[in-house]
Amino acid sequence: MEGSWGMPLGRWEGCCCRFAFVINNIGVLVVYMIIIGDVISGTSSSGVHHSGIMEGWFGVHWWNGRAFVLLVTTLVIFAPLACFKRIDSLSFTSALSVALAVIFVIITAGITIVKLINGSIGSPKLFPDVSGFASFWNLFTVVPILVTAYICHYNVHTIDNELEDSTQIQSIVRASLGLCSTVYITTSFFGFLLFGESTLDDVLANFDSNLGIPYSSILNDAVRVSYAIHLMLVFPIIFYALRLNLDNLLFPSGGPLALNNCRFASITVVLISLIYMGANFIPSIWDAFQFTGATAAVCIGFIFPAAITLKDPHGIATKWDKILSIFMIVLAVISNAIAIYSDANSIFKKSEVSPRA
Numbered sequence: 001m002e003g004s005w006g007m008p009l010g011r012w013e014g015c016c017c018r019f020a021f022v023i024n025n026i027g028v029l030v031v032y033m034i035i036i037g038d039v040i041s042g043t044s045s046s047g048v049h050h051s052g053i054m055e056g057w058f059g060v061h062w063w064n065g066r067a068f069v070l071l072v073t074t075l076v077i078f079a080p081l082a083c084f085k086r087i088d089s090l091s092f093t094s095a096l097s098v099a100l101a102v103i104f105v106i107i108t109a110g111i112t113i114v115k116l117i118n119g120s121i122g123s124p125k126l127f128p129d130v131s132g133f134a135s136f137w138n139l140f141t142v143v144p145i146l147v148t149a150y151i152c153h154y155n156v157h158t159i160d161n162e163l164e165d166s167t168q169i170q171s172i173v174r175a176s177l178g179l180c181s182t183v184y185i186t187t188s189f190f191g192f193l194l195f196g197e198s199t200l201d202d203v204l205a206n207f208d209s210n211l212g213i214p215y216s217s218i219l220n221d222a223v224r225v226s227y228a229i230h231l232m233l234v235f236p237i238i239f240y241a242l243r244l245n246l247d248n249l250l251f252p253s254g255g256p257l258a259l260n261n262c263r264f265a266s267i268t269v270v271l272i273s274l275i276y277m278g279a280n281f282i283p284s285i286w287d288a289f290q291f292t293g294a295t296a297a298v299c300i301g302f303i304f305p306a307a308i309t310l311k312d313p314h315g316i317a318t319k320w321d322k323i324l325s326i327f328m329i330v331l332a333v334i335s336n337a338i339a340i341y342s343d344a345n346s347i348f349k350k351s352e353v354s355p356r357a
Contacts, residue, residue: 017304018245020296021154025242026275027292028148032231032238033070033279034288035204039228040073041066043205050205053224056217067280073232074276081236082243082268085258087155088162090237097233098179104227105186107219112190114213121193141339144293149184151297152176154241204228243267294336302332 037043041064042052054064062068084090115121152173160169191203200206204227207220247257247267257264282288306325309317317325 013304013307015249017300018249020299020304021245022242022249022296024148024151024292024296024300025154025238025245026271026278027288027296029235029238029242029275030278030282031285031288032235033073033275034282034285036073036228036231037066037070037279038205039224040064040069042208050200050208052208053221053228056208056221070276070279074272077232078235078239078272079268081233082239082272084236084240085264086162087158087237087240090240093233094237097230100226100230100233101183104223104230105183105190107223107226108194109186109190111211111213111219111223112194115194115211118213120212122196141290141342143335143339144291144297145289147301147336148289148293148297150177150180151300152180153300154245155237158241158244239271243271246271290339294339298332298336302328 038050038052040052040054042055043050052064054069058064081090081093112121156169156173159172160166163169187203191206192199194211195203195206198206204224207223209220210216211219213219243264244257247254247263250267251263254260254263257267278288306328309321309325312322
């Protein structure tokens with residue numbers, strides 16, 4: 001990590017990059033925990049409550065409320081998996097999480113295809129309603145989500161360091177991006193085709209009602225359970241990079257984190273506690289995605305790589321590379337400034353309306 005970001009960017013720029021990694025990963029893990037809470041305990045959107053798996057099975061009780069469920073999940077699943085000191089120790093859970101994501105996509109696609117054959121799905125709206133400047137600016141709010149989806153930079157060099165053959169990293173990155181793109185595209189396509197305008201920020205919350213096909217309740221639970229477990233297994237992989245970058249930021253000369261049990265345990269406990277509190281107090285995954293995606297994720301995905309190219313410490317960048325880098329920085333700053341403004345404006349409007357309601 002240090003060799004990739006610290007040396008080309010310089011000491012202070014490298015610290016900024018690690019800080020961006022920390023903010024981005026905390027935001028992503030908070031989103032994961034919110035989704036898990038939505039799936040297990042339920043969520044409310046626009047005054048409508050969408051029941052979770054535990055609510056559907058056992059009814060509403062204190063022990064299947066969001067705070068308690070997330071506490072148990074944190075102590076029983078996240079904490080043990082976060083204790084691994086090498087990322088290759090998470091290879092099995094990583095492979096299992098990929099398999100569960102594929103199962104989720106297959107079931108969702110199957111449900112949609114069956115409903116299409118039955119003729120019970122209406123024609124989806126292909127284009128958004130743009131009635132003025134406000135609705136036009138709102139289109140930019142999707143940019144941070146897309147950027148965050150493809151941010152995997154924080155684990156690339158850690159995995160590369162643990163590979164026996166470092167030449168494999170390029171094929172690994174290509175395969176990972178291809179698989180992620182396939183899962184993202186198919187999930188969004190079949191999810192929107194299935195639910196249309198009623199698609200929620202967390203599409204898993206839509207799988208709480210009768211789908212109008214045989215074995216609807218079983219399929220609903222299979223979709224939600226598979227993806228919830230998928231997120232639980234992905235959590236420690238992102239957490240690994242979060243802890244490593246925070247340690248490098250706070251203790252740059254402290255030596256390897258894996259050799260200092262006190263530092264390792266302290267950072268782990270603080271980070272998990274912070275993520276748990278964020279998941280209980282942040283109301284929507286949309287809010288978390290918007291602000292972390294429009295700030296830290298954009299820096300990681302566009303601004304820092306472009307800055308490395310412009311600095312060109314090895315003298316290999318062409319004139320076209322530098323022009324493209326400047327374009328990337330300008331585009332990232334403008335589009336995400338608009339996204340932050342639009343999202344903040346919508347939040348303030350909601351807060352003004354809520355007290356009167």
